[in-house]
Amino acid sequence: MNLDQVAVITGAARGIGKGIALRFRRAGMKLALLDVDLPGIEQWTRELAEPGEGILAIRCDITKEEEALKARDQILKQFGRIDVLVNNAGILPPLAPLEHVETNHWRATLDINLTGAFLCTKVFGGAMLDKGGSIINIASQVGLVPSPGRGAYSVSKAGMLMLTELTAVEWGSRNVRANAICPGYLETELTAQMYSDPEVKRRRSETIPMKRLGSVEDIAEAAFFLASSQSNYMNGEFLRVDGGFVVGAVDLSNAIANGVVDGIGGGIGSGIGRQS
Amino acid sequence: MDLGLKGQVAIVTGGSRGIGKAVAKALLEEGVHVVIGSRTQQQIDETVQELSTVGSITGFPLDVGERESARQFVEKTLELHDRIDILVNCAGINFRHPADTYTEEAWNRVLNINLSGVYRMCQEAGRKMIEQKSGCIINITSMMTHRVNPNQSAYAASKAGVAQYTRLLAVEWAKHNVRVNAVSPGYIETELTKGTFANEDYARKVLELTPQNRFGKPEQVADPIVFLASPRASFITGHVLAVDGGFLAGYPHLNVVQPAN
Numbered sequence: 001m002n003l004d005q006v007a008v009i010t011g012a013a014r015g016i017g018k019g020i021a022l023r024f025r026r027a028g029m030k031l032a033l034l035d036v037d038l039p040g041i042e043q044w045t046r047e048l049a050e051p052g053e054g055i056l057a058i059r060c061d062i063t064k065e066e067e068a069l070k071a072r073d074q075i076l077k078q079f080g081r082i083d084v085l086v087n088n089a090g091i092l093p094p095l096a097p098l099e100h101v102e103t104n105h106w107r108a109t110l111d112i113n114l115t116g117a118f119l120c121t122k123v124f125g126g127a128m129l130d131k132g133g134s135i136i137n138i139a140s141q142v143g144l145v146p147s148p149g150r151g152a153y154s155v156s157k158a159g160m161l162m163l164t165e166l167t168a169v170e171w172g173s174r175n176v177r178a179n180a181i182c183p184g185y186l187e188t189e190l191t192a193q194m195y196s197d198p199e200v201k202r203r204r205s206e207t208i209p210m211k212r213l214g215s216v217e218d219i220a221e222a223a224f225f226l227a228s229s230q231s232n233y234m235n236g237e238f239l240r241v242d243g244g245f246v247v248g249a250v251d252l253s254n255a256i257a258n259g260v261v262d263g264i265g266g267g268i269g270s271g272i273g274r275q276s
Numbered sequence: 277m278d279l280g281l282k283g284q285v286a287i288v289t290g291g292s293r294g295i296g297k298a299v300a301k302a303l304l305e306e307g308v309h310v311v312i313g314s315r316t317q318q319q320i321d322e323t324v325q326e327l328s329t330v331g332s333i334t335g336f337p338l339d340v341g342e343r344e345s346a347r348q349f350v351e352k353t354l355e356l357h358d359r360i361d362i363l364v365n366c367a368g369i370n371f372r373h374p375a376d377t378y379t380e381e382a383w384n385r386v387l388n389i390n391l392s393g394v395y396r397m398c399q400e401a402g403r404k405m406i407e408q409k410s411g412c413i414i415n416i417t418s419m420m421t422h423r424v425n426p427n428q429s430a431y432a433a434s435k436a437g438v439a440q441y442t443r444l445l446a447v448e449w450a451k452h453n454v455r456v457n458a459v460s461p462g463y464i465e466t467e468l469t470k471g472t473f474a475n476e477d478y479a480r481k482v483l484e485l486t487p488q489n490r491f492g493k494p495e496q497v498a499d500p501i502v503f504l505a506s507p508r509a510s511f512i513t514g515h516v517l518a519v520d521g522g523f524l525a526g527y528p529h530l531n532v533v534q535p536a537n
Contacts, residue, residue, distance in 0.1 A: 165525035172487020172522040184511070209450035210513060218511040225503050233462070233496035235487055236525030240515045247514040248447030 006079045007227065008032045008124045010062055010116070011089030013040030015188050016138060019216030020086055020223045027224060030054040032075040032082075035089070036061050062089050062116035068123040076127065084227045085124045087117040087160070088138040095149040106152040113156035114163065121167055121178075128176050135178035136226045137164045138219070141242045144182060157182075161238060168236030177235040179226050184242025187213040209244030279506035282307035286362035286505070287353055289340055289397055292319040294466040295416065296366030297327075298494030302502045304331030308362065311353045313338025340367045340393030341385075350400040362505045363401040363413045365394045368434075372427040383430045390434035391441070398445060402454065411454040412505050415442050417516055421460055423527055435460075439516045446514030455513040457504050462520025464492040485530050487522030 007024050011017040012033035021031050031054065033041045038059035045051055056078050060071045075082060090113040093105045117137060125135050142150065143157030160180065167178035185204055187195055195201040195213070205211050222239045225231055240246060286303050290296035291312030300310045300323070309332040314320050320335035327333045336352050339345040353360060368390045371382040394415055405411025418435040420428055439458055446456040463482045465473065473479045473491065483489050497519050503509055504517065518524050 168522040168525045169487050169530055172526070173489045177488070177522070209447050210511065211451065214511040221508040222512070225500075225508065230499040230503060231519075233488070233492040233519050233521050234500060234517075235520070235522035237518050237520075239512065239517065241509075241511050243511050244446050244450050244514040247443040248450065251447075 004030070004081070005083040006030045006032065006075070006081050007084035007086060008034065008075060008082055008120075009086040009088060010034045010060070010120055012057075013037040013044075015190050016183065016186075016216055016219050017086070017088040018044055019188075019220040020088065023217075023220035023224045024084075024227065025054075029084070029227075030056075030079050032056045032058065032071070032079065034058050034060040034062065034071060062120050063111050065119050065123065068119050072123050072127055075124075081131070082124055082127045083133050085120060085128070085133065085135045086138065086223060086227075087120050087135065089113075089116055089120075090138070090156070093150065093152050097149060098151050101151060109152035110156050110159070113153070114159040117160055117163060121163065125167065125171070125176060125178075129171065129174045132175040133177075134227050134231075135164075135167060135176065136223050137161075137178065137180040138223075139164070139180045139182050139238065141182050141184045141240065141246050144240070144246055164238065165236045172235050177232070179231070179234050179236065180238040181219060181222050181226070182238050182240045182242065182246075183214065183219050184208065184240075184245045185213050186215060186219070188216050207245065207249045208242070209248040212243065214241060214243060279306055279502065279508050281362075281502070281506050283309070284361035285309045285311070285353070285357040285359050286364065287311050287313065287350070287360060287397075287401060288364045288366060289313045289338060289393070290365075290367035292316065292323040292335065294366070294468045295461060295464060295494050295497050296364070297323055298498040299364050299366060299501050300333065301327055301330055302495065302498035303362070303364075303505070304333060306502060306506075307331065309357055310334075311336065311356070313340075313349050313367070315339050338367070340365075340397055341388045343396055346393075346396040346400045350397075350404070354404065359408060360401050360404045361408075361411060363397060363405075363411070364501060364505070365397055365413070365415045365438075367393055368416065370428065370431045372431075373429075374427055375429040378429050386430035387434050387437075390431065391437040394438050394441065398441075398456075402445070402449065405454045406449065406452040409453050411452075413442075413445065413454065413456045414501050414504055415439075415456070415458040417442070417458045417460040419460060419462055419518075419520060419523060421458075421516065422518070422524055442516060443514045450513060455510070457509075457512060457514065458516040459497065459501050459504070460516060460518040460520065460524075461497045462486065462492055462518065462523040464494060464497055466494055485523060485526055485528075486520070487526045487530060490521065492519065492521055 013035040041057040093109045139160045140157040142154045147154045164180040291300045292314035312335045324335045338349040420432040421435040442458040
């Protein structure tokens with residue numbers, strides 16, 4: 001990893017954004033950290049060794065193009081380049097059945113999670129065109145499978161995955177690649193309260209084939225891999241970091257005894273069945 | 277890269293050439309003990325000699341199309357190293373014929389190596405991984421897992437089968453702490469593909485469809501495989517990952533003429 005490399009990370013005040021920032025910093029990258037909550041960024045960056053070194057914290061509402069443009073100019077003035085963009089800023093709307101979803105919640109979720117990612121791609125990704133860069137979109141496992149009650153969130157994350165592929169196709173020949181991460185259920189500072197109830201944690205872990213929740217570090221390592229030259233032929237793809245949830249959350253095999261034949265294949269089938 | 281793999285033991289089938297060889301090399305560079313398998317003894321010897329300067333590498337004959345060969349290969353690996361941490365299934369073949377005349381013989385050979393070969397190796401090595409309560413398998417799938425190119429009915433079916441088999445194993449073996457993933461390489465320049473890419477028409481079409489407008493190098497496929505094999509990817513399982521310069525995303529619109537406005 002080139003030590004001059006500069007990463008822009010949105011939603012950097014806490015959680016996944018903060019975790020990715022810390023991982024990148026360990027690798028020696030310079031960081032431009034964006035969030036609507038500037039004090040939140042400063043709260044953890046001031047604890048770092050040499051807090052002033054190689055970090056630029058900016059208050060930025062990514063749904064406002066003028067703020068993104070201002071941030072871009074600040075970053076280029078300070079660091080001279082942008083090599084990596086992590087589109088991590090996002091909100092989770094309140095639980096609501098589809099017919100009762102507040103339209104302004106739907107709009108706000110799409111605006112921040114999807115349009116915000118588009119604007120950052122246009123502004124910060126645009127600054128990487130032809131020079132070279134890697135865009136990492138933090139989507140979700142629920143961009144792949146619906147999450148009932150969180151319709152706007154699912155739709156916004158599915159949109160983010162299509163944005164990832166679209167960016168990859170349009171900019172692949174201009175030295176910029178775009179990939180996404182689909183995190184599964186994680187134990188983070190934001191979910192800590194929910195999982196402090198051991199029953200809630202146990203029930204949630206049961207749905208994951210690996211029988212445990214993921215961590216911010218799992219996502220940070222995936223992000224670092226996607227930022228590094230080790231993934232430079234990856235473009236338009238996503239890394240599902242979910243302990244197998246999407247493919248194996250449900251186990252229907254208990255409903256059927258082992259060795260029972262479905263009625264197709266007759267004699268051969270029952271012979272094979274008995275061997276198992 | 278320092279991915280925390282030092283001292284682990286890996287089997288790479290089809291490891292004497294192409295992507296398998298690049299995977300073997302990348303693992304050696306991470307301090308992994310590598311055992312390669314291939315049907316051609318001469319190729320095994322050449323690759324072992326070439327890569328022994330990089331790290332600890334051995335090779336044994338292996339025909340994944342035969343259960344007994346797979347079993348003996350794994351047995352020899354265990355006699356040497358006493359454990360198996362990583363299995364990368366790169367062995368694969370292809371025959372191209374139209375679907376309506378695709379022969380039984382060709383079909384069975386392709387399925388036997390590409391799909392049943394994966395099944396055999398996953399069982400033989402997986403047994404040890406289950407006993408260890410630790411292990412990681414990476415299967416090689418293909419662009420043909422996800423998209424269609426005529427005249428490859430057996431290959432396409434076999435590679436789609438490998439993808440779903442990968443997901444199933446991941447779910448069944450998660451409880452044994454064995455992760456199972458797959459990587460679908462895009463269009464990669466190896467000694468095996470040199471022939472097809474020499475056809476300029478074909479090469480041009482492929483490059484036009486690949487957003488990065490270039491073929492991949494074997495190392496560029498090996499690196500993501502090594503990441504998936506490492507503790508850095510310990511929450512990733514049941515995933516099929518394309519390493520293709522954007523080919524899947526670009527298909528079909530990148531090279532389809534849009535209607536005039």
